[in-house]
Amino acid sequence: MIIAIDGTSASGKGTLARRLAAHFDYAYLETGMLYRAIAFLMLEETEGEMDLSVALELAKTFAPEDLKVLEHNKLRLPRVSTAASEISTSPEIREYLKKFQQKFATRPPEKKAGAILDGRDIGTVICPNAPFKFFLIADLDVRAQRRTQELEEMGDLVKYGDVHDRLKSRDQLDSSRTESPLLKAEGAIEIDTTHLTADQVFEKALQHIEKK
Numbered sequence: 642m643i644i645a646i647d648g649t650s651a652s653g654k655g656t657l658a659r660r661l662a663a664h665f666d667y668a669y670l671e672t673g674m675l676y677r678a679i680a681f682l683m684l685e686e687t688e689g690e691m692d693l694s695v696a697l698e699l700a701k702t703f704a705p706e707d708l709k710v711l712e713h714n715k716l717r718l719p720r721v722s723t724a725a726s727e728i729s730t731s732p733e734i735r736e737y738l739k740k741f742q743q744k745f746a747t748r749p750p751e752k753k754a755g756a757i758l759d760g761r762d763i764g765t766v767i768c769p770n771a772p773f774k775f776f777l778i779a780d781l782d783v784r785a786q787r788r789t790q791e792l793e794e795m796g797d798l799v800k801y802g803d804v805h806d807r808l809k810s811r812d813q814l815d816s817s818r819t820e821s822p823l824l825k826a827e828g829a830i831e832i833d834t835t836h837l838t839a840d841q842v843f844e845k846a847l848q849h850i851e852k853k
């Protein structure tokens with residue numbers, strides 16, 4: 642069983658994915674973390690410069706187990722988010738990460754009975770045959786508020802305006818790139834989370850799954 646969840650940054654896809662994974666006891670993969678991990682390692686190696694060739698070499702040798710040793714808080718830093726979005730435009734890097742994601746979906750770790758993946762191209766490219774696909778959206782202002790709060794809770798001093806502008810440009814880049822852009826997959830259920838609580842989003846998704 643595979644559940645694919647796509648959507649814009651801070652639309653609530655991670656929260657929904659985690660809730661569904663706990664409910665069904667499925668494995669969960671936050672695919673954005675793969676791009677973030679490579680972006681983070683690239684920035685360390687280049688001392689802050691964007692260099693796609695370095696990122697590509699890292700993608701080739703990156704073992705997804707490496708994710709466990711990286712500090713997740715650092716992967717969420719704004720400069721890592723921006724670099725992740727930029728490196729994700731590379732078809733070669735996407736191809737290297739695709740295989741791992743598909744394997745995770747079809748053979749989930751710990752022999753779990755299902756897998757939930759969230760990202761930008763799960764329902765369109767990684768798992769186009771997933772029986773359940775969700776597409777989450779929310780107004781930019783609400784997403785910027787959520788992300789500002791999240792970063793503040795991690796101890797990061799951020800300004801709402803900066804977070805808002807960065808999300809806007811990342812949306813633009815993620816949706817307009819030629820390679821696997823953010824798109825609503827055929828058959829995906831769209832949920833607008835702007836005015837919904839995490840509980841309400843979860844209930845809505847669960848209803849769709851149980852109805853099928």
Ligand code: DC
Nearest residue numbers: 650672673676725726729760761762
């Ligand atoms: O979901 P996120 O914000 O952590 O993702 C970080 C970046 O990684 C995002 O801006 C675009 C890229 N990404 C992608 O291209 N495809 C995915 N399946 C997941 C993330």
